[in-house]
Amino acid sequence: MTLAEALEPLYRAYLRRLDEMAARLPPEAVLTERSTRGEDGRLALGEGGLPLRFDVADARDGHTWEVHGARADAPAAAQVQVGRVEVRLHAGNWEELPLVCAFDGEPLPEDAEELADLLRGFTILAWYGGFAAARPSRGTPGADRWSGRAHGMRVELRENELWAVFDLGTCPPAGVQALCEALSGYAEERVPLAWIRIGGLPPAREASG
Numbered sequence: 063m064t065l066a067e068a069l070e071p072l073y074r075a076y077l078r079r080l081d082e083m084a085a086r087l088p089p090e091a092v093l094t095e096r097s098t099r100g101e102d103g104r105l106a107l108g109e110g111g112l113p114l115r116f117d118v119a120d121a122r123d124g125h126t127w128e129v130h131g132a133r134a135d136a137p138a139a140a141q142v143q144v145g146r147v148e149v150r151l152h153a154g155n156w157e158e159l160p161l162v163c164a165f166d167g168e169p170l171p172e173d174a175e176e177l178a179d180l181l182r183g184f185t186i187l188a189w190y191g192g193f194a195a196a197r198p199s200r201g202t203p204g205a206d207r208w209s210g211r212a213h214g215m216r217v218e219l220r221e222n223e224l225w226a227v228f229d230l231g232t233c234p235p236a237g238v239q240a241l242c243e244a245l246s247g248y249a250e251e252r253v254p255l256a257w258i259r260i261g262g263l264p265p266a267r268e269a270s271g
Contacts (some may be wrong), residue, residue: 076156145246154261188212193237
């Protein structure tokens with residue numbers, strides 16, 4: 063099983079939540095995955111520095127909604143090997159999905175920053191639709207309203223672990239597969255990674271839980 067296949071249940075569960083949210087509005091009022099601009103005409107930025115992209119908005123009054131799963135969705139496998147890296151899979155939500163890269167020891171600052179740049183670069187590419195063509199066919203009414211784009215990411219170093227928390231939006235699992243293949247390349251060319259974990263609780267919720 064590929065990593066993309068193992069993550070498919072999380073992706074499809076998120077899309078179901080989006081479909082349900084959009085169905086609450088009249089079809090002519092539904093706006094999906096739109097960015098927003100301030101009074102100065104500039105794109106409003108989110109926490110990770112990328113422009114904000116809302117899940118669903120009402121064209122009549124501009125009200126916006128963000129999907130959040132009530133419980134974590136289980137992946138189709140517990141572990142997948144991607145190149146040189148072991149990827150451990152935990153239950154999680156596509157719209158707030160941690161990806162943790164564990165170094166063998168405390169990393170040099172430049173190695174950690176290079177890894178963070180790789181994660182940011184993936185998110186920028188996915189935000190602009192770099193993986194949209196890999197969206198699986200669904201056959202669900204209104205499925206073509208979703209853009210296949212990521213929504214945002216935040217990243218932090220926690221001792222010997224680099225944590226990224228992705229709002230993957232409607233970016234398909236093939237995008238995460240490509241990211242982990244690049245992380246395998248990082249582990250080969252830069253410094254080894256002990257493992258990668260996808261899923262589980264984001265840092266803030268982990269600390270409060």
